[in-house]
Amino acid sequence: MSDAMFRLGFDSPNEEIQVDPLNFKGKFPSWLKGNLVRNGPGTFRVGEQTYRHWFDGLPMLHKFTFSGSQIAYANKFLDTQAYQSAMNEGKIVYSEFATDPEWTLKDRIKNFISPKITDSAKVNVTKYGENYMALAETPLQVLFDPETLKTLGTFSYEDNLVGQMTTVHPQFDGQHNQAYNLVTRFHQTSHYQIYQLGPKLQPKRIASIPVKKPSYMHSFGMTPNYFILTEFPLVVNSLSLLFWLKPYIENYRWLPQNGTRFTVINRDTGEIDAHFEHEAFFGFHHINAFENDGELIFDIAAYENPDIIKAFYFDQLKSPEAKIPFGKLRRYRLPLQKGSIRYETLSEVCMELPNINIQRANEAGYRYIYAVSVNPNEKMNFYNQLVKVDIQGKHNATWYQSGCFPGEPVFVPRPGASDEDDGVILAVVLDENSASSFLLLLDAQSFQELGRAEIPQPILFGYHGAFFNANQDQGETQTHD
Ligand code: CO
Numbered sequence: 001m002s003d004a005m006f007r008l009g010f011d012s013p014n015e016e017i018q019v020d021p022l023n024f025k026g027k028f029p030s031w032l033k034g035n036l037v038r039n040g041p042g043t044f045r046v047g048e049q050t051y052r053h054w055f056d057g058l059p060m061l062h063k064f065t066f067s068g069s070q071i072a073y074a075n076k077f078l079d080t081q082a083y084q085s086a087m088n089e090g091k092i093v094y095s096e097f098a099t100d101p102e103w104t105l106k107d108r109i110k111n112f113i114s115p116k117i118t119d120s121a122k123v124n125v126t127k128y129g130e131n132y133m134a135l136a137e138t139p140l141q142v143l144f145d146p147e148t149l150k151t152l153g154t155f156s157y158e159d160n161l162v163g164q165m166t167t168v169h170p171q172f173d174g175q176h177n178q179a180y181n182l183v184t185r186f187h188q189t190s191h192y193q194i195y196q197l198g199p200k201l202q203p204k205r206i207a208s209i210p211v212k213k214p215s216y217m218h219s220f221g222m223t224p225n226y227f228i229l230t231e232f233p234l235v236v237n238s239l240s241l242l243f244w245l246k247p248y249i250e251n252y253r254w255l256p257q258n259g260t261r262f263t264v265i266n267r268d269t270g271e272i273d274a275h276f277e278h279e280a281f282f283g284f285h286h287i288n289a290f291e292n293d294g295e296l297i298f299d300i301a302a303y304e305n306p307d308i309i310k311a312f313y314f315d316q317l318k319s320p321e322a323k324i325p326f327g328k329l330r331r332y333r334l335p336l337q338k339g340s341i342r343y344e345t346l347s348e349v350c351m352e353l354p355n356i357n358i359q360r361a362n363e364a365g366y367r368y369i370y371a372v373s374v375n376p377n378e379k380m381n382f383y384n385q386l387v388k389v390d391i392q393g394k395h396n397a398t399w400y401q402s403g404c405f406p407g408e409p410v411f412v413p414r415p416g417a418s419d420e421d422d423g424v425i426l427a428v429v430l431d432e433n434s435a436s437s438f439l440l441l442l443d444a445q446s447f448q449e450l451g452r453a454e455i456p457q458p459i460l461f462g463y464h465g466a467f468f469n470a471n472q473d474q475g476e477t478q479t480h481d
Helices: 003-011 081-089 105-113 238-243 307-311 314-318
Strands: 023-026 033-043 058-067 071-077 124-128 131-135 141-144 151-155 164-166 179-185 190-197 204-211 226-231 234-236 252-254 260-266 272-278 282-292 295-303 328-335 342-347 352-355 368-373 385-390 397-400 404-406 410-413 423-431 436-443 449-455 465-469
Touching: 003 314, 003 423, 033 071, 033 124, 033 131, 033 410, 058 081, 071 449, 124 465, 179 226, 204 226, 204 260, 226 282, 226 295, 234 238, 260 328, 272 328, 282 352, 307 314, 385 423, 410 465, 423 449
Parallel strands: none
Antiparallel strands: 023 449, 033 058, 033 465, 058 071, 124 131, 131 141, 141 151, 164 179, 179 190, 190 204, 226 260, 234 252, 260 272, 282 295, 295 328, 328 342, 352 368, 368 385, 385 397, 404 423, 410 423, 423 436, 436 449
């Protein structure tokens, strides 16, 4: 990665701005009405200090409002304890994913007695009923106002926040009414817990599975009848988290000899239905899961090992020799009665930050996955193209432009569409040539550009976002728009 590229995507703090409308070039889909809200780091710098890893940083929300003919843009830092302390004290005060504050021994003892839990909810956004929430792997989720992006307060699944982690990928039921999430509680005997969360934000624990050494799981699978935990052998000794001598993720150990274990939990009873042992691998994202013909089938972006986490340290990203490991699409089949586990690699294409048409969640015949990818012709240690993977036809499409670095593609279906890919793809793209970012609109069917809206600054590389429809919410209630 070039120095300029690194500076634009990982180093230059973003300004809070509002632009209405953004300068747009191209053809605007007049049916596209609503808000795209994206989450990610707004800065990696605090005073003289810098975070160490792409998954650190202080969170900023970005909102693109589509009104049928134009796009308004606004962004705002989440006004969290971690943000306020950093601004007031001019240094990193809270531990993040791979960065600890510069602690003295006294600080460490203080943190052991009364741990400071970060509320840097920077990884994703979602909506429960009328509640918009910025999501973190740490227990504090942050509520925000979708109009002003102002921070409203926090939510947690349990009162005792110490020794608890969750995922930023809750799963929703078919009516989009109840959400489910994995909350791992670290203790002498740790537990994987599944919580159900309705529109009124009253969490209900529906499963609790004891585990000796919890796995680092960024997501999980869900079908109409089952939860699937993919326990990669990247595991932690809970005591090590309790003493916290190193940043969070560095307490985890890769033990490939243990293999990966799939734990299938019955959604009705909350009990384990089956365990499956398999060779070691790693992944962040479950993509889709379904039940078909006596099998539990799920797709996942899989890696040979967790080196991808190392690849996102800034010293690696800055290194011209570094190469990013490729996540590849694997389909796992677990027999619901008798038989053995099978998998196949469905595509050799590099994919990460995968998305689908969520209306096709749990559908056996779903066909398309949209993701960031690496152009094989470029020597690159970061994502530099978008890909549309066709699971059935194998006719993949790509969007690539020299010097451009797209973030997560979000699919928005056209109202009334029947084809799975009838809609648009929205992605924030960093353009090295203009030293700024733009919002890219692609026709999801042809994967050709519809247009782009210029943002008057480079936006640091973010993680996940969601589109909130202005006309009908994702199935359930009216939005404020
Ligand atoms: Co994720």
